[in-house]
């Protein structure tokens with residue numbers, strides 16, 4: 001067997017227990033071969049040193065727009081509607097394919113460096129996003145975001161066709177590391193007739209759906225006014241809530257909508273930093289978990305976060321979850337860590353999220369030697385409340401080492417950062 005041994009660390013298991021163990025990976029299969037104390041000695045192959053560290057599943061960023069790294073810090077301190085209309089959409093109107101490639105690569109480098117092995121991405125120029133994912137060795141579920149408002153019927157239909165086309169074309173790309181979805185931007189930015197027809201097509205072809213929903217209060221009232229019902233019952237009527245589908249935000253959901261999500265098995269991707277920065281509101285995460293809704297974690301784009309560090313995000317989820325519930329016991333450490341690993345992987349329907357024999361070999365080693373992690377009474381507490389993305393020592397996806405000793409192996413980090421700087425500067429000029 002072509003083995004990779006992650007040796008000498010403590011391993012986070014799916015039940016959030018932590019044990020001294022080595023992890024042996026079958027590199028050809030991209031799967032965990034075995035987990036156990038001292039087993040690395042039985043195998044030949046590449047070894048990654050996990051001494052003094054915790055081996056855990058790679059984080060899954062279940063909702064992002066990776067190329068928006070180019071717009072990091074471009075427009076701040078505004079609510080969602082004016083931020084999008086006054087700043088972001090005008091800038092995005094000037095996007096070229098090369099911008100998306102450069103911004104996605106920058107996002108990917110940032111994610112690999114902070115321990116993310118998979119992500120779900122809604123953006124434009126999906127072939128460029130897919131090429132960046134393929135080169136980087138990460139795993140991703142990709143889609144072209146559709147907006148039909150302010151478009152004539154022909155342009156709207158073309159946008160939908162593009163989203164369905166890339167969903168068909170790129171599913172299974174990069175040796176199966178890329179899967180796809182049909183991604184209508186939101187329930188208010190895609191018209192009902194367009195949704196009705198395109199969702200039916202996606203359903204017939206078995207293509208899952210990902211969309212923004214119930215993000216701000218401003219987004220709820222127009223749906224209630226126009227359709228006489230809450231957004232998620234409207235989405236349900238359109239056939240948009242199945243076990244394969246996942247929606248981003250779910251901030252302004254009432255008890256009936258939470259029940260509906262649980263009944264349909266639709267996952268919610270919680271984006272606490274973006275919801276805080278845009279003052280969108282506090283998602284009822286503990287209520288959703290109590291109702292049996294699967295919750296994943298996403299950063300959203302770097303322009304509303306402003307980074308793609310999922311460790312930051314899961315800490316925000318745990319902290320803000322307590323504030324929202326007015327209960328310090330809400331969204332405890334283990335729940336936040338599980339949401340960012342197994343919860344996110346299950347939500348987006350990608351392998352990973354658990355270190356277990358036979359599971360995908362998507363894992364990271366987190367260094368526990370840093371002063372801000374001493375003492376370590378409880379590893380799971382640290383993973384939720386104290387670890388930073390910069391504590392990640394190694395990142396492995398599908399059995400391939402993407403970062404070793406903080407050196408990204410698959411992309412040229414210096415070139416990626418420089419190109420992204422250049423493309424961001426030229427994008428801003430083109431948008432003026």
Ligand SMILES: CSC[C@H]1O[C@@H](n2cnc3c(O)ncnc32)[C@H](O)[C@@H]1O
Nearest residue numbers: 088122123124145146185212300301
């Ligand atoms: C049509 S591709 C995706 C589209 O979404 C925009 N976007 C970024 N962040 C958010 C958010 O928090 N809510 C809604 N839409 C968002 C992004 O700029 C792209 O235009």
Ligand SMILES: [Zn+2]
Nearest residue numbers: 212248300301
């Ligand atoms: Zn988003």
